Amino acid sequence: MSEHTEDRFAPLPGGTRICYRMDGEYGAPPVLLIAGLAEDLTTWSDRFVSALTATGFLVIRMDNRDCGRSTYATTPPPNTLQQLLGKARRDAYTLADMADDAAQLIEHLGLGPTHAVGRSMGGMIAQTVAARYPEQTASLTSLYSTTGNPKVGQPAPSTMALIASPPPRDRVGAVRAHLRMTAHLAGTAYPVDEVEEAAHAVTTWNRTAGDGDAGTARQIQAIAASGDRTAELARITAPTLVINGDRDLIVAPSGGDATAAAIPHARHIVIPGMGHHLPDALALRIADHVVAHIEKVAV
Incomplete structure (x- = not known):
């Protein structure tokens, strides 16, 4: 029986409620997709998800805490200066807390x-799941991510200037901001489809069930509060694939290099011209890499 895409909710032991979707056949090998900063579960395009389900996987997409339709924290967000300096408040949650959410969602669903x-x-969250929940992790794919080491994977000054821009106040502003940032990050080989990206920005705006700006600030803070995770990554035993582009302006390619170096026996693929974006033009190529990695693990 196939699962139809719809928002579902999982109440977790700590009180957080995670919104998720499932696509594919029950009983098929499960794949958990974890989106990035300020990205809701719809960031994983239907084309990418369909490429995985067509190959015989059950795909679970989740809204991280402080994003989409999942629970929003009640603690104050860090101010702009704290974010730029990488200073976390004492009440900050961490990437480990977000990894706990993902692991508890899988346990809630009984997927193994x-x-x-x-x-x-x-x-970063998926890396932390693999390091802390090895029994739950069949494999790991880390896509344009980094280790937390401040010497690698740092954003370009031009990207920092865009991040520091005033947040949008309405849906039209959100679409414009998304198009501006996506065009900046997309790389050189895969142009932005503005119609596709505008539609995605509208969907994200409509699905945001809390204070999105505060949520994003707290997610940035979670990264800062987690520090350098290189030593933790060395404990990962799951077969690992690291993918990044060579034109990434927010997580410099050195972050991918460091991730692959930190995780024992990790395979590393660098895609020429790719930036910090997964458009439909790249979806099938990246899905093919993920499927090949998983199938190699299963042999």
Whole structure:
């Protein structure tokens, strides 16, 4: 029986409620997709998800806490200066807390060992799941992510200037901001489809069930509060694939190099011209890499 795409909710032991969707056949090998900073579950396009389900996987997409339709924290967000300086408040949650959410969602669904795929901040979360929940992790794919080492994977000054821009106040502003940032991050080989991206920005705006700006600030803070995770990554035993582009302006390619170096026996693929974006023009290529990695693990 196939599962139809719809928002569902999982109440977790700590009180957080995670919104998720499932696509594919019950009983098929599960793949958990974890999105990045300020990205809701719809960031994983239907084309990418369909490429995985067509190959015989059950795909779970989740809204991280402080994003989409999942629970929003009640603690104050860090101010702009704290974000730029990487200073976390004492009441900050961490990437480990977000990894706990993902692991508890899988336990709630009763799925057993799962193939974890994360992009950007979601890659950091997926890495943390693999390090802390090895029994739940069948494989790991880390997509344009990094280790937390401040010497690698840092954003370009031009990207920092865009991040520091005033947040949009309405849906039209959100679409414009998304198009501006996506065009900046997309790389050189895969142009932005403005119609596709505008539609995605509208969907994200409509699905945001809390204070999105505060949520994004707290997610940035979670990265800062987690520090350098290189030593933790060395404990990962799950077969790992690291993918990044060579034109990434928010997580410099050195972050991918460091991730692959930190995780024992990780395979590393660098895609020429790719930036910090997964458009439909790249969806099938990246899905093919993920499927090949998972199938190699299963042999």
